Amino acid sequence: MVLSHQDGIALFRSSAPYINAHRGTTFVLMFGGEALEHDNFPHIIHDIALLNSLGIRLVLVHGARPQIDERIALRQILPRFSHDKRITDAATLACVKDAAGSARAHIEALLTTGLPNSPMHGAQIRVCSGNLVVAKPVGVRDGVDFDHTGEVRRIDVHGINDHLNDGSIVLLSPMGYSTTGEVFNLSHEDVATQAAIALKADKLIAFSSHEGIFNQSGKLLRTIERHQLEQLYADNQIDAEPTVLHALISSVAAGIPRAHCISYEVDGALLQELFTRDGCGSLVLEHHYExxxxxxxxxxxxxxxxxxxxxxxxxxxxxxxxxxxxxxxxxxxxxxxxxxxxxxxxxxxxxxxxxxxxxxxxxxxxxxxxxxxxxxxxxxxxxxxxxxxxxxxxxxxxxxxxxxxxxxxxxxxxxxxxxxxxxxxxxxxxxxxxxxx
The missing domain is CATH 3.40.630.30 (Gcn5-related N-acetyltransferase (GNAT))
Incomplete structure (x- = not known):
């Protein structure tokens, strides 16, 4: 859609209240490996750079499932799952490290782009990552040893806030490290949810292949209270990615004021959701006192x-x-x-x-x-x-x-x-x- 000169001015002016409201707040953005491979992902990076320039504190959490699957297939490793979790043996862990490292480098490279006549020109964004997620092993469940598959044990809140206070964007990968020096394969939705909770973030924003959360009749649920969403999900009345739903529900239940679901396929979805009255995706809230x-x-x-x-x-x-x-x-x-x-x-x-x-x-x-x-x-x-x-x-x-x-x-x-x-x-x-x- 091409905006006229006056439409562009009106849109910019109408976004001013949201710019003021969001400045200084903390957002956790969660996107899977599928988003990284989509043609729209560079545009998402441009929008993330814009949020950073507006004074929003950003923590990005990326996944790498399709990239891991690709490397497992190339090395002819038999993938194993149990309880909807990947069993990560030593050979699979090597694929996880390779995939997560490549994904992180790809994101960092895009955030460093600063060519003239590009949306990123003059941005000079600092991206910080590292051992900011402490993990623990899933262990043995129902006789199944998950080996190097882990769960988030602790988020280094002090370390992340230091980077955010310096104006940097923090990038977290789906890997965690134990106090014994081990590396664990984590789900990116677990990392994103626990980071949002630990940081007491103002928003968790989950990118999905869906434009939001839809009910069984195909209607987009623009705003829904958590308990209503849980009931619809339990009744199988929801069309949305399960991993995204779990992250939205868990984060709001733990006190995150607002959790959003938007599409990584729609150009400008992030900006439209944050800076327009009606948004474009779905917003999940805790049950209103009223x-x-x-x-x-x-x-x-x-x-x-x-x-x-x-x-x-x-x-x-x-x-x-x-x-x-x-x-x-x-x-x-x-x-x-x-x-x-x-x-x-x-x-x-x-x-x-x-x-x-x-x-x-x-x-x-x-x-x-x-x-x-x-x-x-x-x-x-x-x-x-x-x-x-x-x-x-x-x-x-x-x-x-x-x-x-x-x-x-x-x-x-x-x-x-x-x-x-x-x-x-x-x-x-x-x-x-x-x-x-």
Whole structure:
């Protein structure tokens, strides 16, 4: 897609809040050996260099399974597995060292590229690696000796933070070292997950052959809570790479605030996921202390109590109980300990493929915690499912908030015909629109 000059400027400006939010944070990026061999991988490296230049602390964890398989085949070694783990004998370990070392050198070389007229020109990125992962042997399980196959025992947090504080990118390979001087073959998802947990990273970002996590009907799950993902996975209702799923679930369960799944095949997926409102992959979160859901008839009293002060101040149009009961299916609510603390509604204008956002309200004691943004995200997701192309809102007091969410001011004539006929000129509300596609 080629952007016009103005589109490019608008995109750059809209990314500014995310640039500010991400500066100084720690991200662990996880990608398998398949990603290294894909034609898009150099573009991923360019995007990683950009993140580094924006002050994001980066730990890269790479895999090497296809490269190991290739070397095993060339040396005519019989591959052995048990419990979904590779059994690493001495001959296989030599292949692991060769493959992991070559993969690491390939990544380091790409991160060092600085040719004129290239995205990496002038980057001067330092890449640090080494004995930053302490490993232990898997041992003998059900009578099977896994030999040099290991698990992460400890991450050298102090050493990694020293490199990150110096502005370097840390690169971790799927190998670990023991205090007795042994080398162990590790899974890169184990290394990435344990590194994210030990570093208390702000994000774990897993690159996958999938564009994200899909349910059985083929719908991309853009945002999903961990417990929901675990249940869907247990019920075999998920289409995603198992190793990626395990990393996402384990990291969020251990306290990582956000875990993302994006495709290594899509150019710019990393930047789109991090610097646009809607992203392009899947985001996994821990279960919210507060529940966001569609409203039911039992919520009418709570919504009325929430919006009454705003109606009295003139910020919202007055709604009777009868009207609210009739329109309750249009509402979304956030509930905290049984109390409705925020709400918003979506009204459809199907002929114009448009939707109106109305009655956006948050309890005064719970403002400033992105609850409005969560409601807006839920409404946008619902609107997209319904095939809407744009959203609009009429407001007298919250214009700046809607501008911050990407809406643009519009005139009354842009409203759907039926809505325009009901416009209250005495109230003189401002109109704002947001395109969805």
């Amino acid at each position: 529940q966001l859901r569609q409203a039911t008839i039992d919520d009418v009293g709570g919504i009325l109590a929430l919006i009454k002060p705003l109606e009295e101040s003139g910020a919202l149009v007055t709604r009777s109980r009868e009207r609210l009961e009739q329109e309750i299916e249009h509402f979304f609510v956030i509930v905290r300990d049984g109390m409705i603390i925020a709400c918003a509604a979506l009204y459809l204008f199907s002929e114009e493929h448009s939707g109106e956002i109305a009655c956006v309200a948050t309890h005064p004691e719970y403002r400033g915690k992105n609850r409005g943004e969560r409601l807006l995200d839920a409404i946008k997701a619902s609107a997209l499912e319904l095939g809407l192309q744009n959203l609009f809102v009429l407001t007298t007091l919250t214009a700046h908030w809607f501008l911050e969410q990407g809406f643009v001011q519009a005139d009354i004539d842009s409203l759907p015909t039926s809505k325009k006929e009901l416009y209250n000129f005495q109230r003189n509300s401002k109109v704002f629109r947001l395109g969805l596609c």
